[in-house]
Amino acid sequence: MFSYLFQLIIVALCWVHPLLTAALLITADPPIAKPGCQDICGNVSIPYPFGIGVDCYYSLPYSVTCNTSLLHPKLFLNKFNLEVEQIGIHTSVQNTITVKTPLQRTCSILDTNISSIDLRGTPYLFTAGYNSLFVGGCGSSTLLLDRSNKIIGGCATVCDKSPMITNDCIGRGCCSFNLPSSLDFYSVNIFNFGNGTNDCTSTMLMNRTSSIISEAVDPSLSKFAVVPTILEWTPGNITMPADDTNKNCQGPPDKYDCYCNYGTFGNPYLPYGCQVPKECKECKLGCIKQGKHYLCVRYNEDKAYTWLVLLVLLGGSIIGLMLCTGNISCIYLCIKKRKHMKMKEKFFHQNGGFLLKQQLSLNQGSNDSTKIFTTQELREATNNYSKHNILGRGGFGTVYKGILPNDQVVAVKKSMVSDQSQVEQFINEVVILTQINHRNVVKLLGCCLETEVPLLVYEFVSNGTLFDHIHNNGVRWLSWENCLRISTEAANAISYLHSAASMPIIHRDIKSSNILLDDNFTAKIADFGVSRLVPIDQTQVTTLVQGTFGYLDPEYFLTSHLSEKSDVYSFGVVLVELLTKRKPISWETGLEDRNLAMHFISAIKNNQYFDILEPQLMKEASPEELITVGNLVAQCFSVKGEDRPSMKEVASVLDGLCKQTQDHQSIQGNNEIHGLLSEHRPFQPSTDQNSSCQLTFEKDMIIEICSPR
Helix, strand or coil: CCCHHHHHHHHHHHHHHHCCCEEEEECCCCCCCCCCCCCEEEEEEEEEEEEEECCCCCCHHHEEEEEEECCCEEEEECCCEEEEEEEEECCCCCEEEEEEEECCEECCCCEEEEECCCCCCCCCCEEECCEEEEEEEECCCEEEECCCEEEEEEEEECCCCCCCHHHHEECCCCCEECCCCEECCCEHCCCCCCCCCCCCEEEEEECCCCCCCCCCCCCCCCCCEEEEEEEEECCCCCCCCCCCCEEEEEEEHCCCCEEEECCCCCCCCCCEEEEEEHHCCCCCCCEEEEECCEEEEEEEEHHHHHHHHHHHHHHHHHHHHHHHHHHHHHHHHHHHHHHHHHHCCCHHHHHHHHHHHHHHHHHHHHHHHCECCHHHHHHHHHCCCHHHHHEEEEEEEEEEEEECCCCEEEEEEEEEECCHHHHHHHHHHHHHHHHCCCCCCCCCEECCCCCCCCCEEEEEECCEEEEHHHCCCCCCCHHHHHHHHHHHHHHHHHHHHHHCCCEEEECCCCCHHHHCCCCCCEECCCCCCCCEEEECCCCCCECCCCCCHHHHHHHHHHHCCCEEHHHHHHHHHHHHHHHHCCCCCCCCCCCCEEHHHHHHHCCCCCCHHHHHCCCHHHHHHHHHHHHHHHHEEEHCCCCCHHHCCCCHHHHHHHHHHHHHHHHHHHHHHHHHHHHHHCCCCCCCCCCCCHHHHHHHHHHHHHHHHHHCC
């Protein structure tokens, strides 16, 4: 890479420096293919490691074929049977290959899933620096998913009465988004919400500088069947002779890369492939290539003396400037350090540090265990917020593992945003959280107010999240007894937040990934980043909708009215996760089964409840216990929040079941549970109206996620 940049600098100097001139030399190019191998097909060069025939390519993924039966010969990449437009070695630093990939067009009103070619196990990757995923059409939203079906991008297209598609692709008839780096596979989910059956959608991965974008994305045209897509490639560890010193090879085995040294030309992946052209060997200042010609850089002696004097004067000026710069740098560093200290004091005051100290001094119960940390303490504890210390990322911040000087392991939450108009509310929330003393709620140990965004320090919980233990393969199996105990502990903790705390707290983001487990599988509720304090004299508040898709209460989503019953709905989804071992949202199933809550309600309605349960749980739990939990979940999923049980009632039901399992008193336990459940309205299958409401809710959520902003 450095040799490549150095050559560009020399070219520039040849044009602007009066002492340097370039003599034009015409010579044959060094070979780019192995001896005896074809090096061109039509107008496409074939550099090694690519080749036609077994003895001409490095490995099978680089095998190409030249089709000469056509009017113009065309080169094809055999691994994927794709036409090749160009192969570049270190084109703008990277190795690239431009291929023609199929343009996908669908006119179905049903949701469509389209997968890319699978590059895993090959030296190729989709190039993020060149390509964008383009979507053309009217009334559709598109989600880009990676190999694990995680959403990594999305956009939506809409059209008015006069649709106009331009190369901008910002949502009107066309939208686009860039790919993340190091991607070897992706799939596209298309959701049509147009007004008619003739709404078609085109999707394609294409070079974002291509001149055919506006025509290719128009689904009403059929001019193009393929579009240019750029892949990057790295050959890996190619063995080179020890005395081949005209190249520089470096990198790990799977990313081994080679460059020709300055003044040499050719293919760095061939043994002795980087050569000094015969005509350039007499060039004392080097030789550079421009097109098919070589330029020999030469020295102009006529103006040497004049420029020597100028260089001496320039050197003296530079030395004087360096001395001045050194003095200025010292002054600047002192001013910067002082400014940094003032900035920390400003943030401490701005974030309510003095108010927090005053509040903590008035609350003796929290003063002993709550600490205000400095930025230096947390920077050292997290190894300067090293990426290796990251425990998890969320929509509101990143959590790092830290070790304090007393060897206590903590979790440090670094938020992304800050609302300075709510400093007093933040301080009150910190004070209240420090007073929470419940074994199943993660303890807030303190905070740091010397940064623009306050940092929160929590106790460290070592055994991952409930989500990991439910859905990840290879993690220890949760028995039915453990499932009941964990859900009971979590329900008791949420009930405590709703009623037993000094001021009711609505968590607003109850989900299995926010329920942590310690080494003894004790549950702890975590992540209060979107929690809301509710005055004692109010039963609900109106707020901006926040939460996680799949766990979000439909009533809260539609009305923006937040109440304790929103947490009840979300906890019901967690219970269904434990029962079915399925994720709350599954993109691999049909629309009716995509939302886990809807899937559960449908199963209850159609007498298929036992068909959706995890088989291993059915072996460990009695039918009565499973029916009891299913009935409880059904009540948690009531469309109206007022019809749902409180978290205290949910905890009572689960506690009764837990005791029944531990004491092996089935008959007595069942009677107790049925007694508790008799206080609530039994589950009734959803009417068509309610089902429609749920379906509309999910569609609205998908459109909201993908709408252009």
